[in-house]
Amino acid sequence: MSGKIVLHYLNGRGRMESIRWLLAAAGVEFEEAFITKKEQFRKLADDGVLMFQQVPLVEMDGMKLVQTKAILNYIAGKYNLYGKDLKERVLIDMYTEGIAELMESIVLLPFIPPDNKQKQLDNIERKAKDRTLPVFEKGLANTQFLVGSQLSRADVHLLEVTLMLQEIFPTILSTFPKIQAFQERMKALPTISKFLQPGSARKPPPDEIYVKTVMDVFSHLFK
Ligand SMILES: N[C@@H](CCC(=O)N[C@@H](CS)C(=O)NCC(=O)O)C(=O)O
Known part of the structure; x- marks a missing residue:
């Protein structure tokens, strides 16, 4: 095979x-x-x-x-991107689901009828700023990675969704310095830099x- x-x-x-x-x-x-x-x-x-x-x-x-x-x-x-034990895994899952919700609304954007689009964009921006991004700004306060001491899928998904958000709202991370620093660290990882x-x-x-x-x-x- x-x-x-x-x-x-x-x-x-x-x-x-x-x-x-x-x-x-x-x-x-x-x-x-x-x-x-x-x-x-x-x-x-x-x-x-x-x-x-x-x-x-x-x-x-x-x-x-x-x-x-x-x-x-x-x-x-x-x-090996899923934590070292069940407690790390459930935290990774919680972060991942929060990110997936935001990502889903972005992925659906091109299929929204034009007369509804601005409303949907406003909803996404508000939800990202008020609800989702603050969670990660806090989660990254004193740590290099979101969960434990090594890279996990939560980090990879967070980088992906924050880059997607910036494509639509270029300044959205301006009030989230920890996430900005996280992005730079992640972009420097060899596999991610290559991608x-x-x-x-x-x-x-x-x-x-x-x-x-x-x-x-x-x-x-x-x-
Ligand atoms: N729960 C499924 C949903 C997959 C899904 O809806 N895929 C779409 C394309 S993105 C599809 O194949 N739709 C065809 C259909 O439902 O008939 C997953 O997350 O993979």
Whole structure:
């Protein structure tokens, strides 16, 4: 059996981007098979490869993994990004879920009708500033990493979401100095520095082409 890891998703961020980030932070190589047409998605579903007829799909260790959270949990466990004991793990999970909530609202933004968009942007900014970011500013008050003494998935997810926030609200971190310092430390880690270089598997913010491809591949959801 080949030890190759293959990610099946569209050529954009969506639900796969955190998986790309986590593998990259762990220093693990992977390949990508991009779904560009509805027929490709239908074929995967019809072949019975997708347990719930949904992607992300990750081929890894002889398994066909689906469900984003399950995939992230597996990668974090396998590559030692999930704390040293159950107490660290539950704290990592709490941070991760808080980040995931914010991330989900950002990922859905391109699909919000234009007349609702500004309201949604305001909601995201307010929630990030008042609720989510203060948690991490406090969590990083005296420590290098969010949980324990080593890198965990919570750190990787926090870097990803704060970079996403800055793409939309460039000055959002101005009142969060600990998070800014954290970002710089994280960006200096060799695996992450490599992922941030042009030409890596990191995907750009969604553009019109990506949105159109999503609407086409998953047209059954937009009826
Ligand atoms: N709970 C699933 C949701 C996956 C999901 O909704 N995937 C979308 C693409 S991002 C999909 O494949 N939708 C097709 C469908 O539901 O028919 C996960 O987190 O992986």
